[in-house]
Amino acid sequence: MFSNSNFREAEKYYNKVFISGLFSDESLLNNANTKFELKKIKEGIDILTKIENKAKKSNDTDKLEIIYYNKGYYYYHLPDYNSAINYFNKYISMDTKDNFAYPLALKYLGDSYFHIRNYNESINILNKAIDVSLKKNNFIVLSSLYERLIDCYITKNDYDKALAINEKLLKLDPNEVQYYLTKFYIYRHSKGVEYANKYLAKLKEKFPNNEKVNKFNDKFNNTSK
Secondary structure, eight states: OTTOOHHHHHHHHHHHHHTTTTOHHHHHHHHHHHHHHEEEHHHHHHHHHHHHHHHHHHTTEEEEEEEEHHHHHHHHHHTHHHHHHHHEEEETTTTOOOTOOOOOOOHHEEEHHHHHTHHHHHHHHHHHHHHHHHHHHHTHHHHHHHHHHHHHHHHHOOHHHHHHHHHHHHHHTTTTTHHHHHHHHHHHTTTTTHHHHHHHHHHHHHHOOOHHHHHHHHHHHHOOO
């Protein structure tokens, strides 16, 4: 039922199970995930807390690792970034061997620091996540890490570093138009409007049929005339 993503039916089922008192930690976790999908995130967190308390009493570190990651993820989407930071730090401190979840935890941690405007800490975490992803050949989250790092540098008005990171994005996917438009945005702030608009005109030649590029070119180049 849960695997078929019929979350409302799943919720009814788990509620019946809990009324009967016939529940396991796995059922609790599934119910928490169901609550999350139904946007009842606080209810999901309450369920995770029950599992967390049991795991602490039994010193079940494997289960705590799962709960810490999930609570961080839930708090991130609530959003409650300070609580997300707390739980993702707990997860990371456990020296997890999960090659997939670990870089994701760092990504969400870096994002959380960005949202509370601690840009320096966000940069530190994101660079760590990038290093881990490259070492483990995990490129799934790499582009989003670079994108958030660019956000940090732009916010700090460090356009040279933002541009350098954007070049790495272009190497990852040279056909992604958004990366070229990000470069245009950086140029407007670092090299001036005239330079940036000339670059945008070249983008129109490179992507003549791209709707987004054409809209940008019409807006910014026509405005500058």
